[in-house]
Amino acid sequence: MMSRPQLIGITGGSGSGKTTIVRKISEIIPDFVFIPQDNYYKSAEFISNSNITAFNFDHPEAFDTELLRDQLSDLRTGKSVDMPQYDFVHHRRKEETIHVEPKNVIILEGIMVLTDKRIRDLLDLKIYVDTPDDIRFIRRLQRDVEERGRTYDSVINQYLNVVRPGHYEFIEPTKNYADIIIPEGGFNTGALQVLASFMKDIAENGNISNS
Numbered sequence: 001m002m003s004r005p006q007l008i009g010i011t012g013g014s015g016s017g018k019t020t021i022v023r024k025i026s027e028i029i030p031d032f033v034f035i036p037q038d039n040y041y042k043s044a045e046f047i048s049n050s051n052i053t054a055f056n057f058d059h060p061e062a063f064d065t066e067l068l069r070d071q072l073s074d075l076r077t078g079k080s081v082d083m084p085q086y087d088f089v090h091h092r093r094k095e096e097t098i099h100v101e102p103k104n105v106i107i108l109e110g111i112m113v114l115t116d117k118r119i120r121d122l123l124d125l126k127i128y129v130d131t132p133d134d135i136r137f138i139r140r141l142q143r144d145v146e147e148r149g150r151t152y153d154s155v156i157n158q159y160l161n162v163v164r165p166g167h168y169e170f171i172e173p174t175k176n177y178a179d180i181i182i183p184e185g186g187f188n189t190g191a192l193q194v195l196a197s198f199m200k201d202i203a204e205n206g207n208i209s210n211s
């Protein structure tokens with residue numbers, strides 16, 4: 001490793017295509033550490049489809065930001081961490097952790113990676129994935145029913161009551177902090193190529209100018 005690891009933050013609303021971007025980048029350049037902010041959700045095991053708004057997953061307080069900050073700081077200074085994992089179906093942190101060794105490039109991805117200054121200040125490059133609300137909602141509805149054990153009614157109820165207001169209060173304004181805005185997410189191949197070649201450069205030469 002030639003200089004300290006560089007942290008790239010990828011944010012945007014739920015369903016904007018953040019995870020898809022990371023997956024596609026990994027097909028071009030696999031050599032990075034991936035930290036999903038979702039893994040730092042606090043457990044809310046009392047939640048089910050019928051009382052989905054009883055815990056607000058779209059508020060900064062829903063995340064264990066102290067743990068995320070500590071682990072990012074460790075990775076940034078070349079130390080390994082044991083990253084938590086999150087179970088979306090049962091709304092709780094899993095027992096098992098994943099041991100993560102630092103690499104030159106670290107990608108932090110999540111809805112609120114630019115919301116809290118403590119995390120924002122650790123990032124070397126900030127990216128906002130900007131996808132229209134209707135498209136994001138349709139994607140989320142399909143995904144949450146297929147992959148996250150949710151019913152249509154509960155996804156719609158949660159979206160109208162907490163996800164949408166939280167988006168406008170805590171996520172959309174953070175676009176102002178972004179260095180790069182990617183429209184439409186994971187199928188914007190031009191943006192993916194630019195990002196991947198930038199990451200390849202850091203992975204091989206280990207620098208962004210201000211490090």
Ligand SMILES: Nc1ncnc2c1ncn2[C@@H]1O[C@H](COP(=O)(O)OP(=O)(O)O)[C@@H](O)[C@H]1O
Pocket residue numbers: 012013014015016017018019020021139140142143184185186187
């Ligand atoms: N450009 C796209 N076109 C169609 N579906 C997409 C696109 N990008 C993402 N998806 C799908 O939409 C859902 C949400 O995408 P995801 O990457 O998980 O978003 P995020 O991580 O921002 O919540 C997933 O099921 C994914 O396969």
Ligand SMILES: O=c1ccn([C@@H]2O[C@H](COP(=O)(O)O)[C@@H](O)[C@H]2O)c(=O)[nH]1
Pocket residue numbers: 013014015019038041057058087088090091092110111140163
């Ligand atoms: O137990 C949970 C935890 C989170 N959520 C929702 O997930 C999204 C964030 O994940 P994306 O992959 O970016 O969509 C957030 O809007 C929470 O509402 C959940 O429903 N249940």
